[in-house]
Amino acid sequence: MDNIGIHPGGEHAHVHTDAHGEHHEDLGFWRKYVFSFDHKVIGIQYAVTGLLFLLFGFTLMMVMRWQLAYPGKPIPLIGQWLGQDRAPMGIMLPEFYNQLGAMHGTIMVFLGVVPLAVGGFGNFVMPLQIGAPDMAFPKLNMMSYWVYFCGGVTMLASFFQRGGAAQSGWTSYPPLAVISPGQTMWLIGMIFLITSSLLGSVNFIVTIVQLRAKGLSYMRLPFFVWAQFVTSFLLLLAFPPLEAAGILQLMDRVAGTSFFMPSGLVVSGKPMLIAGDGNPLLWQHLFWFLAHPEVYVLILPAMGIVSEILANNTRKPLWGYKALVYSVVFLGFMSFIVWAHHMFMTGMGTTMSAFFQTTTMIISIPSVVILTALLLSLWGASIRFTTPMLFALAFLPMFGIGGLTGLPLGLAPSDIHLHDTYYVIGHFHYVVAPGTIFALFAGVYYWFPKATGRKMNELMGKIHFWGSFICINGVFMPMFIQGLGGMNRRMYDGGAQYVHNAGLLKYNIAIGFAAWGLGLFQIPFIVNFFSSIKWGALVDRNPWEATTLEWSAPSPPGHGNFLTEPIVYRGPYEYSVPGAARDFTPQFEPEKA
Amino acid sequence: MNIPYTVEERPDTGLANGKLGIWLFLASEVMLFGALFSTYIILRVGSPEWPHGELNVWLGAINTVILISSSVTMVMAWASLKMNDWGKHRLYLIATFVLAGVFLVNKYFEYADHLGKGEGPWHSTFLAIYFTLTGLHGLHIVGGMVVMAYFIGPGAKLWRKNPEQFANRIEYTGLYWHFVDLVWIFLFPVLYLL
Numbered sequence: 001m002d003n004i005g006i007h008p009g010g011e012h013a014h015v016h017t018d019a020h021g022e023h024h025e026d027l028g029f030w031r032k033y034v035f036s037f038d039h040k041v042i043g044i045q046y047a048v049t050g051l052l053f054l055l056f057g058f059t060l061m062m063v064m065r066w067q068l069a070y071p072g073k074p075i076p077l078i079g080q081w082l083g084q085d086r087a088p089m090g091i092m093l094p095e096f097y098n099q100l101g102a103m104h105g106t107i108m109v110f111l112g113v114v115p116l117a118v119g120g121f122g123n124f125v126m127p128l129q130i131g132a133p134d135m136a137f138p139k140l141n142m143m144s145y146w147v148y149f150c151g152g153v154t155m156l157a158s159f160f161q162r163g164g165a166a167q168s169g170w171t172s173y174p175p176l177a178v179i180s181p182g183q184t185m186w187l188i189g190m191i192f193l194i195t196s197s198l199l200g201s202v203n204f205i206v207t208i209v210q211l212r213a214k215g216l217s218y219m220r221l222p223f224f225v226w227a228q229f230v231t232s233f234l235l236l237l238a239f240p241p242l243e244a245a246g247i248l249q250l251m252d253r254v255a256g257t258s259f260f261m262p263s264g265l266v267v268s269g270k271p272m273l274i275a276g277d278g279n280p281l282l283w284q285h286l287f288w289f290l291a292h293p294e295v296y297v298l299i300l301p302a303m304g305i306v307s308e309i310l311a312n313n314t315r316k317p318l319w320g321y322k323a324l325v326y327s328v329v330f331l332g333f334m335s336f337i338v339w340a341h342h343m344f345m346t347g348m349g350t351t352m353s354a355f356f357q358t359t360t361m362i363i364s365i366p367s368v369v370i371l372t373a374l375l376l377s378l379w380g381a382s383i384r385f386t387t388p389m390l391f392a393l394a395f396l397p398m399f400g401i402g403g404l405t406g407l408p409l410g411l412a413p414s415d416i417h418l419h420d421t422y423y424v425i426g427h428f429h430y431v432v433a434p435g436t437i438f439a440l441f442a443g444v445y446y447w448f449p450k451a452t453g454r455k456m457n458e459l460m461g462k463i464h465f466w467g468s469f470i471c472i473n474g475v476f477m478p479m480f481i482q483g484l485g486g487m488n489r490r491m492y493d494g495g496a497q498y499v500h501n502a503g504l505l506k507y508n509i510a511i512g513f514a515a516w517g518l519g520l521f522q523i524p525f526i527v528n529f530f531s532s533i534k535w536g537a538l539v540d541r542n543p544w545e546a547t548t549l550e551w552s553a554p555s556p557p558g559h560g561n562f563l564t565e566p567i568v569y570r571g572p573y574e575y576s577v578p579g580a581a582r583d584f585t586p587q588f589e590p591e592k593a
Numbered sequence: 594m595n596i597p598y599t600v601e602e603r604p605d606t607g608l609a610n611g612k613l614g615i616w617l618f619l620a621s622e623v624m625l626f627g628a629l630f631s632t633y634i635i636l637r638v639g640s641p642e643w644p645h646g647e648l649n650v651w652l653g654a655i656n657t658v659i660l661i662s663s664s665v666t667m668v669m670a671w672a673s674l675k676m677n678d679w680g681k682h683r684l685y686l687i688a689t690f691v692l693a694g695v696f697l698v699n700k701y702f703e704y705a706d707h708l709g710k711g712e713g714p715w716h717s718t719f720l721a722i723y724f725t726l727t728g729l730h731g732l733h734i735v736g737g738m739v740v741m742a743y744f745i746g747p748g749a750k751l752w753r754k755n756p757e758q759f760a761n762r763i764e765y766t767g768l769y770w771h772f773v774d775l776v777w778i779f780l781f782p783v784l785y786l787l
Contacts, residue, residue, distance in 0.1 A: 105738060133595070137610070206614045210613060240621050244626075244632070245628065257722075277718045461779060
């Protein structure tokens, strides 16, 4: 049987009895590929949908960067098709710029990164890494995907409403968000996405706790699984307050309530006829109570992916496994008590400010421990510079820059000058773009052979890596300079209207070119991804000579994953064990008699 | 393909999958209603005056008794299964469903009373949080009723095929139902009495 296409069949593509001798009738196209209960199919659905949303969100940003580089100039190529209410004569309206900004953030975070990192990699890899036949609740898993899909469709459809899509930032602060167009569909979309996340996180936690294979104790789990485990708790407990807040803002818009609308609001010279007595800061608290743990949801799976790839391509165990595990759990707890560092400028008193500065400084410790452990894992290593390894290695300094630039933001005195400037944009993009997204690329190259039975092309991979690495630094490094110079974020003309920005505007042009270059360098990745499904080099079960359980299953695994019951005999990173015959000793290999 | 520990308990955790699942879900629900209760606190503390006597305390108290009773009948529905009494189980499950329905009917009268006077959520901050809290709670009651209807109706077949799994599912439904009851036990004093 050749391996054309990704299908839950592998070596058993057309056989009707699986490893356990159970008969199940051929399911037909819709139940096998569209409404499947199989975690691998669902994982791939999440991954492909997430990648498509990442591409779309990226395109929105490429259009924004045109306006920032050349404010007021007609947008080339697509400007003519955007319509009168978005870009008359091809020149972007400020309202449309704001839509692009708000939707870029929303789409990248909620429709792109998290679905790919958690829904995609978590679903596909985690059950295989713990030796499970599937997730604990396969039907719930399928439902989670389709609810996410509905949320995505709702968000995309919001572009076509009268007044356009949401345009009050991904943060959706009232009163602006309550009176601006596009928010109602955004809120409905968010409710779908949050529900999908909640169902998924229950599934992940129960699966990890209950379905580990024989011999797989918690401290023998691959770090990737620990990362997904903590991430799921963050999603489970942090999202509901945002769901509540979303309902409240929806009621403010649709039912005339004033949860967030203060009394005495005057808009365009006219007093607003609302109930009043609401509290805009309440939204900020509820929003950031989720959104801070959310950023750890963005980074933790990435750290997990990088860990797996580093161990495999250094041919050494990860340094400090226990430190990594304790740090990631501590990080999870701390992430719930730092949220108001996003609100230092709201007029809070010094006591509250001191509390949140302290917790924010404390939370940087486990982050640094994790990064240091990964860096130390390189010491004395025998490094294989494969494409996944290049992305995983680049993650380390990029996350380092992102993390370090967060420190002046977490301290109120410096945050006063940097809040709402391009410095913030530079900081968080470093962690999430050359940070998380590079880790996700690494994961795609690394696990593609397990999912498809074929390897991706190394040359195209290396072009993708080097081009992206250079361009992405070109996009985000100048933003620190702009931010330190006082350039505000979310300005549709790139700050040109402010005299103090005059010397900083030139960077917008350089950033624009870097961004468009970054876009071009994704083409080898897209081409590579699809062409390798059909023409990639065929591989067997363990092409990377890795130690974790997923590499004991066929490539791709069939329904039920493992041909024989997986049993774990040792820890996850037994590479270069002295006296062993090979430079790796898989978890699933029995002790020699 | 069989997912382990769907019915039997995993030895080291002592749990079946569904039991852990429902407790985790309830943890997230605590956060959801917690956020709304926090909203209530912030809005009330921040507002110069807070209405009193706008709600029918007797109706609220009756609803409290109804919901607590429904929790009792829910437990009995599960206990009957453990004692292998299908008939009693049906009786108690249907009783729970009916009590939930009565709760909703009372709520309907309460809502209609206010809305008839033009006092919707837009009328004041108090009514805004009242309608939101009780509305979301009401939706959770409806959700519970849907699940009960399933186990009264098409889902009942599972008792014959896999009695232990059916009993487990009723237990999980019961846990959810007790949570919904618990939320009301907080809602009633907070909204009606304080």
